Amino acid sequence: MLPDANSSNTPVSSGLKVAALVSVGQHPKSGRPRRADQDARAVEMGIRLCGEHLSLVHAGPEGKGDIREQALRQYLGMGIKGLTILHQQEGSDALPALASHFKDQGADIILAGMRAESGEASGMLPYLLADRLGWPIVSSVADIISINENDAEILQALPRGQRRKLRVSVPFVATVDQAAQIPRQIAFGPSQRGHLKGQESIDEIDQVKSDWEETPARKRPKRLNIKKAKSAADRFKAATAKPQGEGGKIMKDESSQEKAQAILDLLVSEGIVK
Amino acid sequence: MILDWLLPLLLAIALGLMAIGAIRRVSLWRAGQAEPVNIITGLMAMPRRYLVDLHHVVARDKYMSNTHVATAGGFVLSLALIILVHLFGLDNQVLSWALLGATTLMFTGALFVFKRRTQPPQRLSKGPWMRLPKSLLVFAVTFFIVTLPAAGILPENFGGWVLAVLLTAGIIYGLGEMVFGMTWGGPMKHAFAGALHLAFHRRPERFDGGRSTGLKPVNLAADSLGVAKPKDFKWNQLLGFDACVQCGRCEAVCPAFAAGQPLNPKKLIQDMVVGLAGGTDAKYAGSPYPGVEVGQAQGSPEKIITEGLVKADTLWSCTTCRACVEECPMMIEHVDAIVDMRRFLTLEKGETPNKGAEVLENLIATDNPNGFDPQSRTNWAADQNLPLMAEVKEADVLFWVSDGAFDMRSQRILKAFVKVLKAANVNFAVLGDEERDSGDVARRLGDDATFQTLAKHNIDVMNQYRFKRIVTTDPHAFHVLKNEYGDFGGQYEVLHHTTFINELVKQGKLRLDQFKGGNVTYHDPCYLGRYNGEYDSPRELLKVLGIELKEMERSGYRSRCCGGGGGAPITDIPGERRIADMRMEDAKAVGAEVVAVGCQQCTAMLEGVVEPRPEIKDIAELVSEALIEEVH
Incomplete structure (x- = not known):
């Protein structure tokens, strides 16, 4: 079945529930709150999957009538009727609230930006959320090619414009970055008429973050690049060359067991698995 | 019998x-x-x-x-x-x-x-x-x-x-x-x-020579913003469309029509008549929109206009130059109707074409269309030692710098004007980083919400200071400040820099040399001329410089647009020719070696024409070059 309203080539089963995590972004030049660019791309991908059935979830302070609300409303301006806000105090950890929300409400696909534009911006939230839910996570998704109740075919963005096709089982978490489609224009009318649904939620103070100290970044002198390329063709080559692999080996014909063992050995040697 | x-x-x-x-x-x-x-x-x-x-x-x-x-x-x-x-x-x-x-x-x-x-x-x-x-x-x-x-x-x-x-x-x-x-x-x-x-004209002040904007503020709390269907127009706008006599004078002067873009003001008005009466355009017997077949359009008062009656590209082709409005013997207001319909596309559908979305988002986030750091607005004047309103609080003249502050070509005009102001010992000040985009582009792209935000902020800032009049080198800001801020409580005396410099010259505050150069023609900016009736000051100034103008065939109230108004360079609807190229042909036809202008947007558009072509100079630049400075 095709998604309604916003046309897309991606066939999505009507039963699938798609959600996008949205945060309050910060404009790099003016510092003003806005829709976060990567989150907006996640919303764009969601709209292309299931039109206005996409559900938007934000964890944070209620902030009625302030500039944060206007920033959140920008997501509604993309054509979604409502946005769920899991109420939290300033400085609370979004993770437990989101995890419990999705455990209660359920979802098949959770879309998110790779990294927030304000706050901790560690880029860890999607990973920790997937971990809590016990779902796989795919990072840097450029496009979702096809999807059904059981699995999805996904195009993952790799450096230098390369793409990798993946198959992942539903449910899963996917993060998007610059490689995904740019978000659609914000329409003022719908953004103001959309509904912000507040919801009580788990409010755990983020202990780690509360110990941090925030200061504006210091401007540092930049090292100038010496351009070696003499021609446009050289520059193009430099920009598109595949990264030179260092070490490692490609295992294709070995058995699954051997492949898994090789990965495990690497993880142990890197000290990730103990 | x-x-x-x-x-x-x-x-x-x-x-x-x-x-x-x-x-x-x-x-x-x-x-x-x-x-x-x-x-x-x-x-x-x-x-x-x-x-x-x-x-x-x-x-x-x-x-x-x-x-x-x-x-x-x-x-x-x-x-x-x-x-x-x-x-x-x-x-x-x-x-x-x-x-x-x-x-x-x-x-x-x-x-x-x-x-x-x-x-x-x-x-x-x-x-x-x-x-x-x-x-x-x-x-x-x-x-x-x-x-x-x-x-x-x-x-x-x-x-x-x-x-x-x-x-x-x-x-x-x-x-x-x-x-x-x-x-x-x-x-x-x-x-x-x-x-x-x-x-029952919608802009009755125009009959008494009044200068006004036709754009009325949108009630942002309404259920639907802008004109989606013919019945969303005011009743007297519908009446106005019905008055069309199909003489096609608008078509003959429309720059977008001449450029082969899909707009013909006459056909647009006839399509509005189809919309208000219901039916198709099959009986229309005039020139079509360039590249669009006649007979396919259908409409009724209850049907969304851009879904079958008029293509969105038609609405986005308009440069808002008002040549059609000036020429229309039935006094129909084409431009305002177009902006009314654009409002629906932008505010409700989020469908501003090409760079429109990006420009509007930048205006919201950074108060300038190109997304520059709002704190860098005064960088152009680092060496100018300009008095800031925030410091002096009071001045005779508030110099409205406009977004030209971010553009290197426009900065030359701004600096030339500052030189003139200083030479005449004018007591002036600028708002500096407190100034925001005037809202002209946002409004004409249909985003009245962003326009209103910008306007209200600018008015709040200006209300903190005392000044007698505002002077600006940008006719678009000039028009907006003079005629559109009034709806939000901002009443000011606003002058275009050519008017102001002309005043200074008449008061004997400037000593000017004679212009030494070739043939000069003058290009009237739409927002200065047709919108605000200022045709004389620029010409008087040029005369003072000893210039005998070579007037183009289309000058004064019939001036042909440079193609830069109404957000047209941003929405960039394809045509067969560029409007700026046609304007440059007009200038070449009278043998001009210099085209004098009074608008940074016109400067940008006309300088975008490939060389060889006449040189483009703002009148502020011509005056500042002719200044006789006293040596102490």
Whole structure:
């Protein structure tokens, strides 16, 4: 079945529930709150999957009538009727609230930006959320090619414009970055008429973050690049060359067991698995 | 004789049907949104608006104005007298002779209409309009003959039944076109709708020479923003569309039409008529939108305009230069209607084409269209030592810098103007980083929400300081500050820099050398000239510099747009030619080596034309180069 309203080539089963995590972004030049660019791309991908059935979830302070609300409303301006806000105090950890929300409400696909534009911006939230839910996570998704109740075919963005096709089982978490489609224009009318649904939620103070100290970044002198390329063709080559692999080996014909063992050995040697 | 009883009957029927048609037509207009008008004042003002304002526009074409005076004057007089003589049967020789005179006048006018229609200019609509001169002639001749017996020139039963039958046919045909057709949608509809349109015009201040914006603030709390369907227009806007006489003068001056972009102001207005009356454009007999086939458009008052009636590209092609509005003898406001429809596309659909979305998002986040750091707005003046309003609090002149602050070419104009201000010892200050985009582009791209935010902020900032007047080098900011901030409580005296420098020169505060260079022509910016009527100051200044202008064929109120207005460079609808190239051809045609301008947007557009071409210089630059500075 095709998604309604916003046309897309991606066939999505009507039963699938798609959600996008949205945060309050910060404009790099003016510092003003806005829709976060990567989150907006996640919303764009969601709209292309299931039109206005996409559900938007934000964890944070209620902030009625302030500039944060206007920033959140920008997501509604993309054509979604409502946005769920899991109420939290300033400085609370979004993770437990989101995890419990999705455990209660359920979802098949959770879309998110790779990294927030304000706050901790560690880029860890999607990973920790997937971990809590016990779902796989795919990072840097450029496009979702096809999807059904059981699995999805996904195009993952790799450096230098390369793409990798993946198959992942539903449910899963996917993060998007610059490689995904740019978000659609914000329409003022719908953004103001959309509904912000507040919801009580788990409010755990983020202990780690509360110990941090925030200061504006210091401007540092930049090292100038010496351009070696003499021609446009050289520059193009430099920009598109595949990264030179260092070490490692490609295992294709070995058995699954051997492949898994090789990965495990690497993880142990890197000290990730103990 | 048969006509003795038939003529009054036919007259009564025609007038009755006309009244029914009028009620029907009025009900079509009333489908639009309510808009209070003063009926009495409007109707009282109508004759003057018709005889003076409208006639001034028509009189730009002497042939047509004389023709129209004779035909229309003759017809109105004839009809009044016909009712008296033939309907009420007033047996009065004087009236009958007057009627003979009136029909003769009308006949003479109609002959010239006929002559023009033998080889009609491209801009005129054909179709039913081609039969109009014949109808006029038939009407005039028929009633001339019918009146002869009443005037005592011919005996009562002259001509027998053959003539009686011919006259009856002529009466039916003449009355059908001229009376019945007036309210049932024939070519004569323009007289009925036009008269009422003049009385209930949406921008009545224009008749007293008032300068105004046609754009009214959007109520942002409404259920739907902008005009989506024909019924979302104000009722008097619908009435205005119905007044169109399809003369195509708008089409002849429209820069987008000339560039082959899919816009033709005449067709747009006719499509609006299709929208208000319902149906298709199959009967339209004029030039199409370039590249768009006629006959496919469908509309009704309840149907969304951009879904089948008018393509969105048509609306986005307009540069808002108002050449069509200036040229329209029926005083129709094309540009405001276009912006009304753009508002729906931007505010409700989020479908501003090409760079539109990006520019609007930048305006929201950084207060300038290109997303530069708002804290870098005054970087251009790092070496200028400009007094900041935040520090001095008070100055004679507030220099509105505008977004030219971020553009390296415009910065040269700004610096030249600062040099002039300093040379004349003007007490001035700038807002610095507190200034934001004036909102011109946002508003014309249909984003009235962002416009209102910017306007209110700018007004709040300016209200903190004391100054006598605002001067700016940007005609767009000039127009917005002068004519559009009033709706939000910002009343200012705003001057364009050419007006201000001209004042300084007249006061003897500047000593200027003579211009040493080649031929100079002057390009009138739309927002300075047509929008605000300032044609003289720039020319006077150039004269002071010793320049004898080579005026382009299209200058003054007929100036051709550079293509840079209304967000057109941002939405960038493809055409066959570039508007700026055509304007440069105008300049080359008069042998100009320098094109003097008064607008940074025009500068950018005209300098975008490939060389070899004349040099582009803002008048501020020309003046600053000619300054004789005193050496101490």
